[in-house]
Amino acid sequence: MxxxxxxxxxxxxxxxxxxxxxxxIKEGKSKDEILxxxxxxxxxxDATIDVNEGELFVxxxxxxxxxxxxxRCLNLLNKPTSGSIVVDGEDVVKYKTEKLKNYxxxxxxxxxxHFGLFSHRTVLGNVEYxxxxxxxxxxxxxxxxxxxxESVGLKGWEDKYPDELSGGMxxxxxxxxxxxxxxxxxxxxxxxxALDPLIRRExxxxxxxxxxxxxxxxxxxxxxINEAFKIGDRVAVMKDGRVxxxxxxxxxxxxxxxxxxxxFIKDIDRSKIIQAENIMIRPNAMxxxxxxxxxxxxEMESNGLSSVFVTDRKRQLHGIVTIDAAIxxxxxxxxxxxxxxxxxxTVKKDDYLEEIIPKAVETTYPIAVVNEENRLEGIILRxxxxxxxxxxxxx
Amino acid sequence: xxxxxxxxxxxGDVVDFIVRWIDSTFAPFFDFxxxxxxxxxxxxxxxxxxxxxxxxxxLIFALGYYFQNVSAGILYAGxxxxxxxxxxxxxxxxxxxxxxxxxxxxxxxxxxTGIFMAMNKAFSVFMRPVLDAMQTMPSxxxxxxxxxxxxxxxxxAVFATIIYAVPPVIRLTELAIRNVDREVIESAESFGSSxxxxxxxxxxxxxxxxxxxxxxxxxxxxxxxAVIASMVGAGGLGEQVLISIxxxxxxxxxxxxxxxxxxxxxxxRITAGIGDKFQRDKGDH
Numbered sequence: 001m002x003x004x005x006x007x008x009x010x011x012x013x014x015x016x017x018x019x020x021x022x023x024x025i026k027e028g029k030s031k032d033e034i035l036x037x038x039x040x041x042x043x044x045x046d047a048t049i050d051v052n053e054g055e056l057f058v059x060x061x062x063x064x065x066x067x068x069x070x071x072r073c074l075n076l077l078n079k080p081t082s083g084s085i086v087v088d089g090e091d092v093v094k095y096k097t098e099k100l101k102n103y104x105x106x107x108x109x110x111x112x113x114h115f116g117l118f119s120h121r122t123v124l125g126n127v128e129y130x131x132x133x134x135x136x137x138x139x140x141x142x143x144x145x146x147x148x149x150e151s152v153g154l155k156g157w158e159d160k161y162p163d164e165l166s167g168g169m170x171x172x173x174x175x176x177x178x179x180x181x182x183x184x185x186x187x188x189x190x191x192x193x194a195l196d197p198l199i200r201r202e203x204x205x206x207x208x209x210x211x212x213x214x215x216x217x218x219x220x221x222x223x224x225i226n227e228a229f230k231i232g233d234r235v236a237v238m239k240d241g242r243v244x245x246x247x248x249x250x251x252x253x254x255x256x257x258x259x260x261x262x263x264f265i266k267d268i269d270r271s272k273i274i275q276a277e278n279i280m281i282r283p284n285a286m287x288x289x290x291x292x293x294x295x296x297x298x299e300m301e302s303n304g305l306s307s308v309f310v311t312d313r314k315r316q317l318h319g320i321v322t323i324d325a326a327i328x329x330x331x332x333x334x335x336x337x338x339x340x341x342x343x344x345x346t347v348k349k350d351d352y353l354e355e356i357i358p359k360a361v362e363t364t365y366p367i368a369v370v371n372e373e374n375r376l377e378g379i380i381l382r383x384x385x386x387x388x389x390x391x392x393x394x395x
Numbered sequence: 396x397x398x399x400x401x402x403x404x405x406x407g408d409v410v411d412f413i414v415r416w417i418d419s420t421f422a423p424f425f426d427f428x429x430x431x432x433x434x435x436x437x438x439x440x441x442x443x444x445x446x447x448x449x450x451x452x453x454l455i456f457a458l459g460y461y462f463q464n465v466s467a468g469i470l471y472a473g474x475x476x477x478x479x480x481x482x483x484x485x486x487x488x489x490x491x492x493x494x495x496x497x498x499x500x501x502x503x504x505x506x507x508t509g510i511f512m513a514m515n516k517a518f519s520v521f522m523r524p525v526l527d528a529m530q531t532m533p534s535x536x537x538x539x540x541x542x543x544x545x546x547x548x549x550x551x552a553v554f555a556t557i558i559y560a561v562p563p564v565i566r567l568t569e570l571a572i573r574n575v576d577r578e579v580i581e582s583a584e585s586f587g588s589s590x591x592x593x594x595x596x597x598x599x600x601x602x603x604x605x606x607x608x609x610x611x612x613x614x615x616x617x618x619x620x621a622v623i624a625s626m627v628g629a630g631g632l633g634e635q636v637l638i639s640i641x642x643x644x645x646x647x648x649x650x651x652x653x654x655x656x657x658x659x660x661x662x663x664r665i666t667a668g669i670g671d672k673f674q675r676d677k678g679d680h
Contacts, residue, residue, distance in 0.1 A: 075585050104587030116582030120600040129596070130586040174582075181586065 004053040004217040005074070005185060010083035011047070012069050015040030018081040031240055043069035043078070045241045054215045056208075058232030060222055066241035067221045068113075071189050074219065075108045076100060087185070105134045109178035113190040115170045117162040123149065123173050124158040130181040148176040152206075168199040179214070188220045192227070204231055225264055229253075229273040237261055249273050270389055271354040276347045279388045280369045280378030286311060289318055293336045297326045307365055309376055310340050316374040320344050320365050346370045349377060353388060360385040414540050425544050432496060432550045439492035448479060455661065462668025471664075474657035481650040483632060487658065490621055490631035493549055494662070497556040497617045502610065505561045509568025509609075510594065519569065526562045534559045534620055538627045552621060552629030560616040567609025571602035607670030614666050618659050632658070 013021045021040040024033070031042050044066040051057045061067040072078040074085060076092065084091040092103055109130065117126050127145035136144070149158060152172040162170055171191055178186055192200040208231060211218060222228050228235050229249040236246040237260075245257035253273060256262035285303040287296045289312050300308050300323045307322040319342035329339035345359040345367045359367055360382045367385075369378035418425070443451070452472045459468030478487050512519040537558045541551035575598050583597045625633030632651050639648035 072581075077581055077584060101587040101589065104585060106587075108585075110582065110585040112578045112582055114576075114578050116576070116578040118579060118583075118597060118601070120603075129583070132596075133586050133588050133592060177582075187585075 002053050003050045004055075004087065005051040005219075006086040007047050007049045007051075007074075008084045008086065009046050009048055010070070010073055010080045010085060011045050012043040012066075012073055012078050013040050013045075013081045014043055022082065042066075042241045044073065044080075047083070047238075047243050049236055049243060049246060051217060051219060052234075053217055055233045056211050056218045056220060056231060058220045058222060058228040058235045059238060060225060060228040060232075060235055061238035062223055064240075065238040067223075067238050068189055069241075070238070071110075071187050071219060071221050074185075074187055075104055075110055077110075105130070105181065107183055108185045108187065109181045109183040110187040110189065111171070111174045111178050111191045113193055115162070115167075115174045115194075117170060117173055117177075119162055122159050122161055123154065123165070126162065126173055127177045127180050129177060134181070144180055145176070148180045149173075151179070151210075152176045166199075167195050168203065171195065171203065175210075184217060186216045186218045188218060190221050190223065193223065200227075207231060225268050226272060229268060237264070250275075250278050271357065272352055274353040274388050275349065276351045276353075276356060276369050276380060277349040277378070279353070279384045280349075280380045281384075283309060283376050283379050285309075286376065287321075287336070288313070288315075289336060289340075291336070293321075293326050293329050293334070293339070296321055296336060297323065297330070300326070309344075309366075309368060309379065310336065311376060314373075315376070317344065317346065317368055317370050317376045318342065320368075322365075341365070344368050346374075347380070353385065356380065356385055414543055418543050429545050429550050432500070432545075432553055433548075435496045435499075436492050436549050436553065439495050440489055443488040443491060444485060448484065452476060458665050459661070462665055462672065467664065471661045474661060478654040478657060481654060483635060483651060483654050486631050486635055486651070487654060488631075489549070489629075490618075490633065490655075490658065493552055493556065493621045493624070493629060493631060494614070494617045497553045497560060497621065498610075498614050500553070501557050501561040501564060501613050501617065504557070505564035505609075505613065506568050506606070508561075509565045509606075510572060510599075512565065512569040513572035513598075514590075514594075522565070526565060529558055530562045534623055535626070538624065542627055547628035549629050551627045552624030555624050555627065556617050556620040559620040560613045563612035563616065564606070564609040567612070568602070568606050571605030571609075572598050574605065575601045603673050604670055607666070607673055611663065611666040611670060614662050615659065618655070618662060622655055 011022065011025075013019075015021070016039055018040055020038050021034050021042060024037065025042060025045050029037075034040060034042055047070055049057075059067045059070060069078055073080045076095065080093050084093050086092075087103075087107065092100075095103055118129065121129070124142070124145050127148055128141045131141040131144060146155075146158065149155060152175055154169060154172055154176065157165065157169070162173060165173065171194075174191070192203050195203065204227065207218075220228075220231065229252075232249060234246065234248050235252060237244045237252070237257075239260055245252055245261055247255075250273070252261065253265055253268075253270070256265060285299045285305055285308050287299050287308055287310055289310060296308055296310070300306065305323075307320050309320050310318045312318045319340040321336065321340045325339045325341070326336075329336070344365060345363040347356050347359065347367055347369055349369055349371065356367065360380075363382075366382065367380040368376055369380060371377050446454075452475055455475050456468040456472040459471040475487075478484065508522070512522055534555070537555040538551070541554045541558075545551040545554060572594075579597060579601065580593060583593045588596070621629065621631065622633035622636060625631065625637045632655050635647060635651035636655075638644070639646075639651060
């Protein structure tokens, strides 16, 4: 997985003399001071980010943090004041008219917050637009557009006008229009912010499905930290035009770079971010069915445990046995198979905490983390489920 | 009390000189324009007077019906019938021909000017006071230079009308194009559209409903001016009004006046109806 798009020291300053602001920023002056002194507004300052091929990269920040300015630099709707943006080995900031047109037509497409649909064109006409600009024949255009509309679930709506559709459906048109061009990179500027919470959740899941199917490089802007952490493979947090921290959601949760970010993640719904693999421990004790009860008791005593997971010959999870049941079993001359408790709560590595919590409530035993073949990969202690919900405060 | 000093800045003379200079230098050009315009007016007038009166009434009914409803169609046809009964049928046709010609030329000039103003800030800044002047200058003033260029008759009337009527369509074209949603333009841009493509495929179609409001205003102003332009020898209903003033003929004055009102109502409703239709159907691509 290589780097698809590499931003190096990208700055975007608006105003009469953009370049004059750069030394002031270097001196560490604030946005307001620079505005007062030079009349320039700092949109983005010194953003350096690598976006990997096939990654869903989220840029998160509050309004005014420069995230929308930054994403518009990527397809040069905003021309960066300084810095370079390297895509497939070429610095796109240097592109002039023809090359820029080519870049926009073939490599990169964008989905907008308020959809940016053409109200004078039908749904189909909207999706065809990018192809029309590329000079694709009318027949082929129609075919591709129809296919893309179908893939976003809008079959049968081709001849409607955008204002006859609900918000969620309009954004699907926006998405289909961007995808019809088959771009390598998809820019999404707060695409779900204008939608109802329910529709938003639905669209988020659909986007994840879509990403799995198409493996596009997606750069996604949001102001919603829950959304960012839910869908992002990696997240960059922006504040006052600067990128404050970049990393995988769990990394940021574990090690917030500064107080701003730790404040931010206080509000986060951790149950939607933390996955089984983040809180599981390696199974340090395990017995096989053929080992028998005595080995099981020994394992538990030497590890100081009150229960142990039992696997069968192929190391697939069979059940769990508690120390009480094991000792009683020895006394009554039963086998391990007789006393093992097979109704164990299991989860997958990538299950979210919100799915694990109900299971933790119902069971009295640790929860087993298993893979597709039912092999034991880890153990989640019930106490860890609880403690993971509480943000670790910086000392 | 001090009197104003005896200084004279002969700006009137300068304008007079310029107008004369333009007239003598570009005489062939003006002849050509004269020829074209006069033929256009005669063409429209010829066509309209050639139509049997009942065909014209049906046509008016059809327009009213198409853009509004049946009762509007009947009402408008009734208006026209009344004008005929005043004995002003032919005069009305001349007025319509002058207005149509003036509106067509106004749109040919006004829409590109508006587009260019929307795209070029400096040009827009330059044009705004010019448009203000065109609208606030007493309309009679335009009659003088156009007489110079085109002598008397329907042609100078058309040009005086254009100067007076063209500002609304320019202003509203500019406004309509400027007001197209930024994100919509950005999205067109993000697909790699050229400037011309954005204009043709996005800005203009999105702007049409507002532009139609400008067309409506321009048409109404053209009708108003076409009446005043009878002072430079334009025929039609305006001429009848002028005659009635000279003769203090109340009956003729009222009949000609009310005919102009009827015409104004019909033209206003029909052009507004065209605008509404665009809004509803969203035009075409």
